[in-house]
Amino acid sequence: MRKVRRRSFLQGSGAALGGLVLGGGAPFYFARNIAKAQEGDTIKVGILHSLSGTIAIIETSLHNAELLAIEEINAAGGINGKMIEPVIEDPQSLVQVFAEKAKKLILNDKVTAVLGCYTSASRQSVLPVFEEYNGVLLYPTLYEAQECSKNCFYTGAVPNQQLDDFEPWIVANLDRKKCYMIGSNYIYPKETNREWKALLEKSGAENMGEEYAPLGHTEFSTVINNIANSGADYVFSTLVGDSIVAFYKQFKQSGFTAEDVPICTPITTEQETAAMGAENAAGHYTSFNYFQTVDTPENKSFVERYKAKYGANEVTNAVMEAAYFQTYLLAQAIAKSGTEADALIFEGLPGQEFNAPQGPVKIDEKNHHTWLWARIGKAREDGQFDIVWTSKERIRPDPWVDYLYPNKDCDFTNQSVLDRLKKPWSEEKNRSGTMDI
Template identity: 40%
Template sequence: MKKLKFILAVPFLFLLVSCGGKKNEVVKVGLLHSLSGTMTISETPVRDSELLAISEINANGGVLGKKIVPVEADGESDPQVFAEKARELLQDEKVATVFGCWTSQSRKAVKPVFEEFYGLLWYPVQYEGMEASPNIMYMGASPNQQIVPAVDYCAENIGKNMFLVGNDYIFPRTANRIIKAQLAQMDGVCVGEEYVPMGHKDFTEIILKIKAAKPNVILNTLNGDSNVAFFAELTKQGITSSVIPVMSFSMAEEEVSKMDASKLAGNLVSWNYYETTQTPRNEKFVSDYKTAYGEDRMTADPIEAGYIAVYMWAAACEKAGSFEVEAVRVASKGLSFTAPEGTVTIDGGNQHLYKQVRIGKINSTGLIDEVWATPYPVKPDPYLSTYQWARGL
């Protein structure tokens, strides 16, 4: 088993923190992400944004007078490894909190570990909902803040015949169960539904099925580098956004940057934040991120959510006057932060964020332009309890 390691320096902005001083001069936090395997493309940039936030907080005096020392663990795109590394971080490293995971498989794998040791995980990605753990702070969208409004947008602006394609695990299957229930109440039709393993690369047969089904829109819940292969095959078979547009739920600027953006132009995504989001706070965030990691690097929703998570944790610690999990958890209720996407607030009842919903369209440069948004942050409803058609899901 690989040893966990301290992250003591990162190029450009990152403040050097010495571990040679007294123990009470620092506070350790865990960063638990896939730095290898199929999810590397998505998770490494989130880790980078968390390190950026840590460096900024340390440069301003730290938290409760202590410097933050990150301890990094590689989940290796494997849920079992995520669980093992979570246990090491909490039991052996005794970190104050952990920032990490991406897939719902990894989150579900570490959830019992955090509940056993009463740790606190700050989870940075949109997900399928149907969960609210006292040991998880959910920084990404719940389904009513991403999936549901995206389906409504497609139905109203493109058409109601939809083809569903995703990886074969918790998020895509639950998301598609929600989508099919939503389609049923609006007289829409699921004209096809296909799943592939994580890391799958051959989409020839699936795209032939899509062409035969003739949907108005494809709803895509693929994760990681499967997206690269999927869109390459769409292009190969002549399916552009003008033929059949794709609405993606787990593909943002960082993934787009690994593809030919000119061939993706016109396809849609649903998130709460884009690099192009027009707020004063975002201009600085984008500038600082690129200064730290290179002008060619792009920000994206999960990247921003990881950044939010570190600042929210620090603010909750300051409010609580403590690093103890229960004190921090209680202090976080109702806590607000002026984030790059706008003001976000932790719902005290379910530990999810109020977030503004934004539908975006990929342009030929690889950036995403907002084409629709809610006028205000939406209250998180992870169990879709306010939707009659979702009962029984």
């Protein structure tokens, strides 16, 4: 659990550090458009996940999932006869090292693309590198969205894919309209709760209270008391890390059952339920695009092959699944458009589809995020989830949800935007490659 969990903990500081490392002084004349010469018969793909340090556990599992996919692709004959050669770097869970290693992968190793990062902090520290040297990054984590980069493809869920159907489902199926929101005190929970409040309003549900606990907080008696006091009939939790385990445990010990007041969350996965003792999570709900129990032939064989390669006790989770299928998406894109970065970015990857363990997924042509399935799982006594609802079709990613940010989205198919992005570096005022919307 401890993995310093999740996402953008250090988002602010990460961005700041990234800025420091790469800011102003980067020699932009150095290699704006490096010819990605492919020597030999292999296609180099960078893998950038921490194999040591605080988030190593979760990132190692992503690393493993990607290597598994590469092995399978190579065993099936590679990409048009060329083998994929993984170039592995270990950024040691240090935000500034991520940026250094990304630079090395692009400039020295001349990789075609990089699969990597887990936290928002690490992603934000490498993005300027990818944008400056025109590299390609595929990023597998669910995150708070509101970001768009020409050079980055996001294969994890954005909030609308986890929330938009969850709230109406709670109203319709659990018949609960009094919500208490508890989250960790940083950007992801606050942004998620902003959307959740809008959803509550739309369906006429009540917001009974909203509270944030410091990161790593594990003393929840007061919060639990407040929940009781508010008269809420369910809890929407965006707690991360240690706090998840402490909250579920103390909630149960205080006499609340999942039947009385269920906890609904877009965060708690199989990994947390294992760490808290599954009986503490049983009966509570999680919304995710993937669970290990997803009943597709692709998932069965994915779980089987993963366990065969890495051990029978391994569990799979949503982020690993994204790491796995994004490797396939990349391979298909290279087969389609070749290895040149702009070709990959504008032809190969957008619209690319793959039959992933969660179901068929597709990279959106406009915003570089991924169409994913939505599912709601009810935790079982054994730590796995019973899937109680699955979306009829895959859900469009919407980095800026319409009900909060009307008409805001990014569109990399818009010709004027493309013209601007393709201008030579020296004429480019907006160095970042991200778009002003």
